[in-house]
Amino acid sequence: MSGEPLLDHITAARWFGGKGRSAELIGLTPLGWLRPPGQWPAVRQEIAAIGYPGSTDHDFYQLLISYRPHDQQSGAVITETTDAEHGVLAGVDGTDDPAAHDALLGLVLDASSPTGSKTPADATSLVGHRLGGDHLTPGLPSRVFGGEQSNTSILFAHLAILKMFRRIELGRNLDVETHDVLTRTGSDAVARLIGWIEGSWPGPDPNVSFGADLAMITELLPEARDGWEYALAELRAGQDFTAEAHRLGRALAGVHDLLRQNFPTSTIDGGEVAAIMNDRLDVAARAAPQLAPYAEGLRRTFDSLAGRTLEVQRVHGDFHLGQTLHTPRGWKIIDFEGEPAKTLAERSRPDSVWRDLAGALRSFDYAAAHSPAGRAADWAAACQQAFLSGYEHPDPEAVDVLRAYVADKAIYEVVYEARNRPDWVEIPLTAVAAIANTEEPA
Numbered sequence: 412m413s414g415e416p417l418l419d420h421i422t423a424a425r426w427f428g429g430k431g432r433s434a435e436l437i438g439l440t441p442l443g444w445l446r447p448p449g450q451w452p453a454v455r456q457e458i459a460a461i462g463y464p465g466s467t468d469h470d471f472y473q474l475l476i477s478y479r480p481h482d483q484q485s486g487a488v489i490t491e492t493t494d495a496e497h498g499v500l501a502g503v504d505g506t507d508d509p510a511a512h513d514a515l516l517g518l519v520l521d522a523s524s525p526t527g528s529k530t531p532a533d534a535t536s537l538v539g540h541r542l543g544g545d546h547l548t549p550g551l552p553s554r555v556f557g558g559e560q561s562n563t564s565i566l567f568a569h570l571a572i573l574k575m576f577r578r579i580e581l582g583r584n585l586d587v588e589t590h591d592v593l594t595r596t597g598s599d600a601v602a603r604l605i606g607w608i609e610g611s612w613p614g615p616d617p618n619v620s621f622g623a624d625l626a627m628i629t630e631l632l633p634e635a636r637d638g639w640e641y642a643l644a645e646l647r648a649g650q651d652f653t654a655e656a657h658r659l660g661r662a663l664a665g666v667h668d669l670l671r672q673n674f675p676t677s678t679i680d681g682g683e684v685a686a687i688m689n690d691r692l693d694v695a696a697r698a699a700p701q702l703a704p705y706a707e708g709l710r711r712t713f714d715s716l717a718g719r720t721l722e723v724q725r726v727h728g729d730f731h732l733g734q735t736l737h738t739p740r741g742w743k744i745i746d747f748e749g750e751p752a753k754t755l756a757e758r759s760r761p762d763s764v765w766r767d768l769a770g771a772l773r774s775f776d777y778a779a780a781h782s783p784a785g786r787a788a789d790w791a792a793a794c795q796q797a798f799l800s801g802y803e804h805p806d807p808e809a810v811d812v813l814r815a816y817v818a819d820k821a822i823y824e825v826v827y828e829a830r831n832r833p834d835w836v837e838i839p840l841t842a843v844a845a846i847a848n849t850e851e852p853a
Protein backbone atom coordinates (compact mmCIF):
# COMPACT_ATOMS: atom_id res chain seq x y z
CA MET A 412 0.00 0.00 0.00
CA SER A 413 1.39 3.47 -0.85
CA GLY A 414 1.44 6.23 1.77
CA GLU A 415 -1.44 8.08 0.07
CA PRO A 416 -4.44 6.93 2.17
CA LEU A 417 -2.53 7.84 5.32
CA LEU A 418 -1.56 11.26 3.95
CA ASP A 419 -5.15 11.85 2.83
CA HIS A 420 -6.37 10.87 6.30
CA ILE A 421 -3.99 13.36 7.94
CA THR A 422 -4.51 16.29 5.59
CA ALA A 423 -8.32 15.94 5.70
CA ALA A 424 -8.44 15.86 9.51
CA ARG A 425 -9.78 18.87 11.43
CA TRP A 426 -6.63 18.91 13.50
CA PHE A 427 -4.27 19.18 10.50
CA GLY A 428 -2.66 22.64 10.74
CA GLY A 429 -1.14 22.78 7.24
CA LYS A 430 -4.43 23.29 5.37
CA GLY A 431 -3.98 24.96 2.01
CA ARG A 432 -0.32 23.83 1.72
CA SER A 433 0.80 20.94 -0.42
CA ALA A 434 1.96 18.27 2.05
CA GLU A 435 3.95 15.03 1.84
CA LEU A 436 4.56 12.19 4.24
CA ILE A 437 8.31 12.22 4.90
CA GLY A 438 8.47 9.71 7.74
CA LEU A 439 6.37 7.39 9.87
CA THR A 440 7.64 6.08 13.21
CA PRO A 441 5.63 3.48 15.12
CA LEU A 442 5.80 3.57 18.91
CA GLY A 443 5.42 0.38 20.97
CA TRP A 444 2.40 -1.94 20.82
CA LEU A 445 -0.05 -1.08 23.59
CA ARG A 446 -1.70 -4.52 23.85
CA PRO A 447 -0.13 -7.98 24.24
CA PRO A 448 0.34 -10.07 21.06
CA GLY A 449 -2.76 -12.10 20.22
CA GLN A 450 -5.21 -9.49 21.51
CA TRP A 451 -7.08 -7.84 18.66
CA PRO A 452 -6.96 -5.14 17.66
CA ALA A 453 -3.23 -4.56 17.98
CA VAL A 454 -2.94 -0.87 18.85
CA ARG A 455 -0.11 1.61 18.64
CA GLN A 456 0.60 5.29 18.25
CA GLU A 457 2.55 6.38 15.18
CA ILE A 458 4.35 9.67 14.61
CA ALA A 459 3.93 10.96 11.06
CA ALA A 460 6.42 13.55 9.84
CA ILE A 461 4.80 15.87 7.32
CA GLY A 462 6.87 18.03 4.99
CA TYR A 463 5.89 20.78 2.57
CA PRO A 464 7.54 20.67 -0.88
CA GLY A 465 9.72 23.71 -1.51
CA SER A 466 10.10 24.40 2.20
CA THR A 467 12.30 23.02 4.97
CA ASP A 468 9.35 23.12 7.42
CA HIS A 469 8.04 19.91 8.81
CA ASP A 470 5.52 18.94 11.48
CA PHE A 471 4.95 15.83 13.54
CA TYR A 472 1.43 14.47 13.93
CA GLN A 473 0.37 11.72 16.30
CA LEU A 474 -1.88 8.92 15.03
CA LEU A 475 -3.59 6.14 16.95
CA ILE A 476 -3.95 3.04 14.77
CA SER A 477 -5.95 -0.16 15.38
CA TYR A 478 -4.55 -3.10 13.39
CA ARG A 479 -6.06 -6.48 12.50
CA PRO A 480 -5.30 -9.06 9.80
CA HIS A 481 -6.80 -7.88 6.49
CA ASP A 482 -9.63 -10.42 6.47
CA GLN A 483 -10.75 -9.39 9.97
CA GLN A 484 -10.50 -5.63 9.51
CA SER A 485 -13.51 -3.42 8.90
CA GLY A 486 -13.62 0.27 8.21
CA ALA A 487 -11.39 2.44 6.03
CA VAL A 488 -7.86 1.03 5.95
CA ILE A 489 -5.36 3.91 6.08
CA THR A 490 -2.11 2.01 6.55
CA GLU A 491 -0.64 -1.47 6.80
CA THR A 492 2.33 -3.09 8.45
CA THR A 493 4.08 -6.43 8.62
CA ASP A 494 5.39 -7.55 11.94
CA ALA A 495 7.11 -10.77 13.06
CA GLU A 496 4.69 -11.23 15.97
CA HIS A 497 1.48 -10.33 14.15
CA GLY A 498 2.02 -11.03 10.42
CA VAL A 499 0.52 -8.72 7.79
CA LEU A 500 -1.87 -6.17 9.29
CA ALA A 501 -4.30 -3.56 8.04
CA GLY A 502 -4.71 -0.42 10.15
CA VAL A 503 -7.69 1.90 10.68
CA ASP A 504 -8.03 5.13 12.66
CA GLY A 505 -8.11 4.01 16.29
CA THR A 506 -9.63 7.13 17.77
CA ASP A 507 -13.13 5.68 17.41
CA ASP A 508 -12.12 2.31 18.90
CA PRO A 509 -12.84 1.68 22.61
CA ALA A 510 -10.06 -0.95 22.71
CA ALA A 511 -7.57 1.70 21.60
CA HIS A 512 -8.94 4.18 24.17
CA ASP A 513 -8.54 1.59 26.89
CA ALA A 514 -4.98 0.83 25.81
CA LEU A 515 -4.03 4.51 26.13
CA LEU A 516 -5.71 4.82 29.51
CA GLY A 517 -3.85 1.68 30.60
CA LEU A 518 -0.51 3.38 30.00
CA VAL A 519 -1.37 5.91 32.71
CA LEU A 520 -3.15 3.50 35.04
CA ASP A 521 -0.14 1.16 34.97
CA ALA A 522 2.13 3.96 36.14
CA SER A 523 2.45 3.66 39.89
CA SER A 524 4.18 7.00 40.38
CA PRO A 525 4.61 10.28 38.52
CA THR A 526 8.04 9.18 37.39
CA GLY A 527 6.92 6.60 34.91
CA SER A 528 5.86 3.09 34.08
CA LYS A 529 7.46 1.46 31.06
CA THR A 530 10.97 0.46 30.18
CA PRO A 531 12.06 1.24 26.65
CA ALA A 532 11.86 -1.90 24.52
CA ASP A 533 14.11 -0.47 21.81
CA ALA A 534 14.90 2.97 20.48
CA THR A 535 11.33 4.09 21.15
CA SER A 536 9.78 4.40 24.57
CA LEU A 537 6.43 5.23 26.10
CA VAL A 538 6.20 6.36 29.69
CA GLY A 539 2.98 6.83 31.64
CA HIS A 540 2.93 9.34 34.51
CA ARG A 541 0.25 9.31 37.15
CA LEU A 542 -0.76 11.84 39.81
CA GLY A 543 -4.17 10.49 40.80
CA GLY A 544 -7.20 8.76 39.35
CA ASP A 545 -7.51 5.99 41.95
CA HIS A 546 -11.18 5.74 40.99
CA LEU A 547 -10.35 4.89 37.36
CA THR A 548 -10.33 1.28 36.20
CA PRO A 549 -9.58 -0.44 32.88
CA GLY A 550 -12.56 -1.04 30.62
CA LEU A 551 -14.48 2.18 31.37
CA PRO A 552 -17.00 3.09 28.66
CA SER A 553 -15.39 5.64 26.37
CA ARG A 554 -16.22 7.86 23.43
CA VAL A 555 -14.60 10.57 21.34
CA PHE A 556 -15.52 14.10 22.34
CA GLY A 557 -17.01 16.03 19.39
CA GLY A 558 -16.75 19.65 18.43
CA GLU A 559 -13.12 20.54 18.98
CA GLN A 560 -10.45 21.73 16.62
CA SER A 561 -6.82 21.16 17.46
CA ASN A 562 -6.56 17.82 19.24
CA THR A 563 -8.61 14.66 19.87
CA SER A 564 -10.20 14.14 23.28
CA ILE A 565 -11.67 10.90 24.61
CA LEU A 566 -14.17 10.80 27.46
CA PHE A 567 -14.05 7.94 29.98
CA ALA A 568 -17.50 7.51 31.54
CA HIS A 569 -18.29 10.71 33.49
CA LEU A 570 -14.87 10.57 35.12
CA ALA A 571 -11.97 11.62 32.93
CA ILE A 572 -11.02 13.26 29.64
CA LEU A 573 -7.90 12.21 27.74
CA LYS A 574 -6.55 14.79 25.32
CA MET A 575 -4.39 13.20 22.64
CA PHE A 576 -2.16 15.90 21.17
CA ARG A 577 -2.17 15.85 17.40
CA ARG A 578 0.52 18.26 16.24
CA ILE A 579 3.40 17.16 18.41
CA GLU A 580 6.00 19.61 19.67
CA LEU A 581 9.24 18.18 20.95
CA GLY A 582 9.83 18.68 24.66
CA ARG A 583 7.33 19.28 27.41
CA ASN A 584 3.81 20.22 26.44
CA LEU A 585 2.79 23.51 28.06
CA ASP A 586 -0.72 22.31 28.88
CA VAL A 587 0.64 19.24 30.72
CA GLU A 588 3.38 21.18 32.47
CA THR A 589 1.01 23.91 33.67
CA HIS A 590 -1.75 21.50 34.76
CA ASP A 591 0.90 19.46 36.59
CA VAL A 592 1.99 22.46 38.66
CA LEU A 593 -1.52 23.78 39.26
CA THR A 594 -2.75 20.34 40.34
CA ARG A 595 0.15 19.73 42.71
CA THR A 596 -0.31 23.18 44.25
CA GLY A 597 -4.03 22.63 44.79
CA SER A 598 -5.54 25.19 42.39
CA ASP A 599 -9.33 24.99 42.34
CA ALA A 600 -9.51 26.88 39.03
CA VAL A 601 -8.37 24.04 36.75
CA ALA A 602 -9.40 20.43 36.16
CA ARG A 603 -7.08 18.19 38.20
CA LEU A 604 -4.41 16.43 36.17
CA ILE A 605 -4.61 12.63 36.53
CA GLY A 606 -1.64 11.73 34.38
CA TRP A 607 0.10 11.99 31.05
CA ILE A 608 1.95 9.95 28.42
CA GLU A 609 5.41 10.79 27.25
CA GLY A 610 7.05 9.21 24.18
CA SER A 611 10.44 9.16 22.55
CA TRP A 612 11.64 7.89 19.19
CA PRO A 613 14.82 8.05 17.12
CA GLY A 614 15.57 11.23 15.20
CA PRO A 615 17.43 11.31 11.87
CA ASP A 616 20.71 11.17 13.82
CA PRO A 617 20.56 7.77 15.57
CA ASN A 618 22.41 9.17 18.59
CA VAL A 619 19.75 11.78 19.26
CA SER A 620 16.21 10.77 20.12
CA PHE A 621 13.12 12.98 19.95
CA GLY A 622 10.86 13.20 23.00
CA ALA A 623 7.45 14.76 23.58
CA ASP A 624 4.33 14.64 25.73
CA LEU A 625 1.71 12.80 23.69
CA ALA A 626 -1.47 12.89 25.79
CA MET A 627 -2.85 14.04 29.12
CA ILE A 628 -5.75 12.92 31.29
CA THR A 629 -7.65 15.27 33.56
CA GLU A 630 -10.76 14.85 35.67
CA LEU A 631 -13.93 15.41 33.63
CA LEU A 632 -15.64 18.45 35.14
CA PRO A 633 -19.29 17.64 35.80
CA GLU A 634 -21.93 19.96 34.35
CA ALA A 635 -19.25 22.12 32.70
CA ARG A 636 -20.54 24.83 30.39
CA ASP A 637 -18.37 26.55 27.80
CA GLY A 638 -17.73 30.10 29.12
CA TRP A 639 -18.21 31.71 25.71
CA GLU A 640 -21.58 30.01 25.13
CA TYR A 641 -22.66 30.85 28.67
CA ALA A 642 -21.74 34.54 28.31
CA LEU A 643 -23.52 34.78 24.94
CA ALA A 644 -26.67 33.15 26.33
CA GLU A 645 -26.74 35.54 29.29
CA LEU A 646 -26.18 38.55 27.02
CA ARG A 647 -29.00 37.47 24.69
CA ALA A 648 -31.29 36.95 27.67
CA GLY A 649 -30.48 40.47 28.88
CA GLN A 650 -28.89 39.11 32.05
CA ASP A 651 -26.30 40.97 34.02
CA PHE A 652 -23.00 39.05 33.86
CA THR A 653 -20.86 41.25 36.11
CA ALA A 654 -20.88 38.92 39.12
CA GLU A 655 -19.62 36.06 36.93
CA ALA A 656 -17.05 38.33 35.26
CA HIS A 657 -15.82 39.39 38.70
CA ARG A 658 -15.48 35.75 39.78
CA LEU A 659 -13.65 34.90 36.55
CA GLY A 660 -11.18 37.73 37.26
CA ARG A 661 -10.56 36.30 40.73
CA ALA A 662 -10.07 32.80 39.33
CA LEU A 663 -7.47 34.05 36.84
CA ALA A 664 -5.69 36.03 39.58
CA GLY A 665 -5.45 32.86 41.70
CA VAL A 666 -3.98 30.92 38.79
CA HIS A 667 -1.49 33.70 38.07
CA ASP A 668 -0.38 33.73 41.72
CA LEU A 669 0.39 30.02 41.62
CA LEU A 670 2.15 30.28 38.28
CA ARG A 671 4.26 33.17 39.61
CA GLN A 672 5.28 31.11 42.64
CA ASN A 673 6.14 27.98 40.68
CA PHE A 674 7.70 29.04 37.37
CA PRO A 675 10.60 31.42 36.65
CA THR A 676 9.83 35.14 36.82
CA SER A 677 11.77 38.06 35.46
CA THR A 678 11.38 41.64 34.25
CA ILE A 679 11.39 43.04 30.75
CA ASP A 680 12.02 46.52 29.49
CA GLY A 681 8.91 48.21 28.08
CA GLY A 682 10.88 49.35 25.02
CA GLU A 683 11.71 45.74 24.27
CA VAL A 684 8.02 44.77 24.56
CA ALA A 685 7.16 47.64 22.22
CA ALA A 686 9.74 46.41 19.70
CA ILE A 687 8.30 42.87 19.82
CA MET A 688 4.74 44.19 19.39
CA ASN A 689 5.83 46.44 16.50
CA ASP A 690 7.48 43.45 14.82
CA ARG A 691 4.33 41.38 15.28
CA LEU A 692 2.36 44.23 13.72
CA ASP A 693 4.68 44.22 10.68
CA VAL A 694 4.16 40.49 10.20
CA ALA A 695 0.41 40.78 10.82
CA ALA A 696 0.01 43.65 8.34
CA ARG A 697 1.59 41.50 5.63
CA ALA A 698 -0.92 38.71 6.36
CA ALA A 699 -3.90 41.07 6.81
CA PRO A 700 -3.42 44.25 4.72
CA GLN A 701 -6.61 45.75 6.24
CA LEU A 702 -4.41 46.62 9.26
CA ALA A 703 -2.28 49.07 7.25
CA PRO A 704 -4.36 52.25 7.85
CA TYR A 705 -4.02 51.78 11.60
CA ALA A 706 -0.31 50.98 11.76
CA GLU A 707 0.81 54.47 12.78
CA GLY A 708 -1.65 54.81 15.65
CA LEU A 709 -0.87 51.29 16.84
CA ARG A 710 2.85 52.03 16.88
CA ARG A 711 2.22 55.06 19.08
CA THR A 712 0.31 52.80 21.48
CA PHE A 713 3.18 50.32 21.63
CA ASP A 714 5.87 52.99 21.89
CA SER A 715 4.16 54.40 25.00
CA LEU A 716 5.57 51.35 26.84
CA ALA A 717 9.11 52.75 26.56
CA GLY A 718 10.55 53.66 29.92
CA ARG A 719 8.52 51.11 31.86
CA THR A 720 9.72 47.87 33.38
CA LEU A 721 7.24 45.00 33.25
CA GLU A 722 7.21 41.93 35.46
CA VAL A 723 6.88 38.70 33.52
CA GLN A 724 5.95 35.15 34.51
CA ARG A 725 4.22 32.02 33.14
CA VAL A 726 0.73 33.01 31.93
CA HIS A 727 -2.08 31.33 30.00
CA GLY A 728 -1.13 33.10 26.78
CA ASP A 729 -4.41 32.77 24.84
CA PHE A 730 -6.98 33.59 27.48
CA HIS A 731 -10.53 34.14 26.28
CA LEU A 732 -14.02 33.01 27.27
CA GLY A 733 -13.70 29.92 25.06
CA GLN A 734 -10.86 28.78 27.32
CA THR A 735 -13.06 28.76 30.39
CA LEU A 736 -15.65 26.36 31.70
CA HIS A 737 -18.36 27.43 34.10
CA THR A 738 -19.19 24.69 36.58
CA PRO A 739 -21.30 24.40 39.74
CA ARG A 740 -17.95 24.59 41.57
CA GLY A 741 -16.90 27.85 39.95
CA TRP A 742 -14.89 28.89 36.90
CA LYS A 743 -12.25 26.55 35.51
CA ILE A 744 -9.57 27.58 33.04
CA ILE A 745 -8.41 25.16 30.33
CA ASP A 746 -5.93 24.83 27.45
CA PHE A 747 -2.68 26.44 28.61
CA GLU A 748 -0.92 26.01 25.26
CA GLY A 749 -0.80 29.74 24.34
CA GLU A 750 -1.58 31.37 21.00
CA PRO A 751 -1.46 28.69 18.28
CA ALA A 752 0.33 31.01 15.86
CA LYS A 753 3.38 31.42 18.11
CA THR A 754 6.35 29.06 18.23
CA LEU A 755 6.85 26.88 21.32
CA ALA A 756 9.86 29.02 22.29
CA GLU A 757 7.70 32.17 22.20
CA ARG A 758 4.86 30.50 24.10
CA SER A 759 7.16 29.14 26.81
CA ARG A 760 8.75 32.51 27.54
CA PRO A 761 7.58 34.40 30.65
CA ASP A 762 5.08 37.10 29.72
CA SER A 763 3.09 39.85 31.40
CA VAL A 764 -0.20 39.00 33.13
CA TRP A 765 -1.62 41.91 31.14
CA ARG A 766 -1.63 39.54 28.15
CA ASP A 767 -4.32 37.39 29.77
CA LEU A 768 -6.24 40.38 31.13
CA ALA A 769 -6.28 41.86 27.63
CA GLY A 770 -7.53 38.50 26.27
CA ALA A 771 -10.49 38.59 28.64
CA LEU A 772 -11.37 42.20 27.78
CA ARG A 773 -11.25 41.39 24.08
CA SER A 774 -13.49 38.37 24.63
CA PHE A 775 -16.25 40.43 26.28
CA ASP A 776 -16.01 42.82 23.34
CA TYR A 777 -16.32 39.84 20.95
CA ALA A 778 -19.43 38.64 22.77
CA ALA A 779 -21.07 42.05 22.40
CA ALA A 780 -20.09 42.40 18.74
CA HIS A 781 -21.23 38.87 17.95
CA SER A 782 -24.61 39.35 19.62
CA PRO A 783 -25.47 42.97 19.07
CA ALA A 784 -28.44 42.86 21.46
CA GLY A 785 -29.69 46.17 22.85
CA ARG A 786 -27.02 47.75 25.09
CA ALA A 787 -24.52 45.00 24.25
CA ALA A 788 -21.64 47.50 24.36
CA ASP A 789 -22.68 48.59 27.87
CA TRP A 790 -22.96 44.93 28.90
CA ALA A 791 -19.41 44.30 27.67
CA ALA A 792 -18.01 47.44 29.33
CA ALA A 793 -19.59 46.47 32.66
CA CYS A 794 -18.18 42.92 32.37
CA GLN A 795 -14.72 44.26 31.55
CA GLN A 796 -14.82 46.55 34.57
CA ALA A 797 -16.04 43.76 36.84
CA PHE A 798 -13.42 41.35 35.52
CA LEU A 799 -10.60 43.84 36.23
CA SER A 800 -11.98 44.59 39.67
CA GLY A 801 -12.20 40.83 40.43
CA TYR A 802 -8.60 40.42 39.32
CA GLU A 803 -7.35 43.31 41.51
CA HIS A 804 -4.13 44.01 39.63
CA PRO A 805 -1.70 45.81 41.95
CA ASP A 806 -1.10 48.51 39.31
CA PRO A 807 -4.60 49.43 38.11
CA GLU A 808 -3.24 52.72 36.81
CA ALA A 809 -1.23 51.02 34.07
CA VAL A 810 -3.88 51.78 31.44
CA ASP A 811 -1.31 52.40 28.71
CA VAL A 812 0.19 48.95 29.29
CA LEU A 813 -3.24 47.34 29.17
CA ARG A 814 -4.10 49.26 26.00
CA ALA A 815 -0.91 48.02 24.31
CA TYR A 816 -1.69 44.40 25.20
CA VAL A 817 -5.29 44.79 24.03
CA ALA A 818 -4.00 46.21 20.74
CA ASP A 819 -1.50 43.37 20.35
CA LYS A 820 -4.27 40.81 20.97
CA ALA A 821 -6.70 42.52 18.59
CA ILE A 822 -4.04 42.54 15.83
CA TYR A 823 -3.49 38.79 16.38
CA GLU A 824 -7.26 38.32 16.18
CA VAL A 825 -7.50 40.20 12.87
CA VAL A 826 -5.03 37.73 11.35
CA TYR A 827 -6.73 34.75 13.04
CA GLU A 828 -10.15 35.80 11.71
CA ALA A 829 -8.85 36.69 8.23
CA ARG A 830 -7.50 33.13 8.02
CA ASN A 831 -10.22 31.20 9.80
CA ARG A 832 -13.47 33.18 9.95
CA PRO A 833 -13.34 36.06 7.44
CA ASP A 834 -16.93 37.00 8.34
CA TRP A 835 -15.75 37.89 11.84
CA VAL A 836 -12.77 40.06 10.91
CA GLU A 837 -14.66 43.31 11.48
CA ILE A 838 -14.94 42.48 15.20
CA PRO A 839 -11.24 42.86 16.03
CA LEU A 840 -10.69 45.39 13.24
CA THR A 841 -13.19 47.74 14.88
CA ALA A 842 -11.23 47.45 18.13
CA VAL A 843 -7.95 48.07 16.32
CA ALA A 844 -9.39 51.20 14.70
CA ALA A 845 -10.68 52.51 18.03
CA ILE A 846 -7.29 52.07 19.70
CA ALA A 847 -5.32 53.48 16.77
CA ASN A 848 -7.53 56.56 16.60
CA THR A 849 -7.50 57.21 20.35
CA GLU A 850 -3.81 57.96 20.59
CA GLU A 851 -2.76 61.50 19.79
CA PRO A 852 0.54 61.97 17.94
CA ALA A 853 3.40 62.65 20.37
Ligand SMILES: Nc1ncnc2c1ncn2[C@@H]1O[C@H](COP(=O)(O)OP(=O)(O)O)[C@@H](O)[C@H]1O
Nearest residue numbers: 559560561562572602629630631632635745746
Ligand atom coordinates in the same frame (compact mmCIF):
# COMPACT_ATOMS: atom_id res chain seq x y z
N1 LIG B 1 -11.79 18.77 32.29
C1 LIG B 1 -12.80 18.95 31.41
N2 LIG B 1 -14.06 18.66 31.76
C2 LIG B 1 -15.08 18.82 30.86
N3 LIG B 1 -14.91 19.26 29.61
C3 LIG B 1 -13.65 19.57 29.21
C4 LIG B 1 -12.53 19.44 30.09
N4 LIG B 1 -11.42 19.83 29.43
C5 LIG B 1 -11.82 20.18 28.20
N5 LIG B 1 -13.15 20.03 28.05
C6 LIG B 1 -13.94 20.27 26.83
O1 LIG B 1 -13.12 19.91 25.73
C7 LIG B 1 -12.99 21.02 24.81
C8 LIG B 1 -11.60 21.01 24.21
O2 LIG B 1 -10.62 21.20 25.22
P1 LIG B 1 -9.28 21.98 24.93
O3 LIG B 1 -8.35 21.76 26.06
O4 LIG B 1 -9.58 23.41 24.59
O5 LIG B 1 -8.76 21.18 23.64
P2 LIG B 1 -8.12 21.69 22.27
O6 LIG B 1 -6.67 21.92 22.59
O7 LIG B 1 -8.34 20.55 21.33
O8 LIG B 1 -8.84 22.96 21.84
C9 LIG B 1 -13.30 22.26 25.67
O9 LIG B 1 -13.80 23.31 24.89
C10 LIG B 1 -14.30 21.73 26.66
O10 LIG B 1 -15.60 21.82 26.12
Ligand SMILES: O=P(O)(O)O[C@H]1O[C@H](CO)[C@@H](O[C@H]2O[C@H](CO)[C@@H](O)[C@H](O)[C@H]2O)[C@H](O)[C@H]1O
Nearest residue numbers: 639729731732733750751770773774777824827
Ligand atom coordinates in the same frame (compact mmCIF):
# COMPACT_ATOMS: atom_id res chain seq x y z
O1 LIG C 1 -9.45 28.26 21.36
P1 LIG C 1 -8.24 28.36 20.50
O2 LIG C 1 -6.96 28.07 21.20
O3 LIG C 1 -8.34 27.60 19.21
O4 LIG C 1 -8.17 29.94 20.16
C1 LIG C 1 -8.23 30.45 18.85
O5 LIG C 1 -9.58 30.48 18.43
C2 LIG C 1 -10.44 31.38 19.16
C3 LIG C 1 -11.80 31.34 18.52
O6 LIG C 1 -12.42 30.16 18.83
C4 LIG C 1 -9.89 32.82 19.13
O7 LIG C 1 -10.68 33.61 20.00
C5 LIG C 1 -11.38 34.70 19.41
O8 LIG C 1 -12.76 34.36 19.30
C6 LIG C 1 -13.39 34.12 20.55
C7 LIG C 1 -14.86 33.84 20.26
O9 LIG C 1 -15.00 32.71 19.45
C8 LIG C 1 -13.30 35.35 21.46
O10 LIG C 1 -13.86 35.06 22.72
C9 LIG C 1 -11.83 35.71 21.65
O11 LIG C 1 -11.71 36.90 22.42
C10 LIG C 1 -11.19 35.91 20.30
O12 LIG C 1 -9.78 36.13 20.49
C11 LIG C 1 -8.47 32.82 19.68
O13 LIG C 1 -7.93 34.14 19.61
C12 LIG C 1 -7.63 31.85 18.85
O14 LIG C 1 -6.31 31.78 19.34
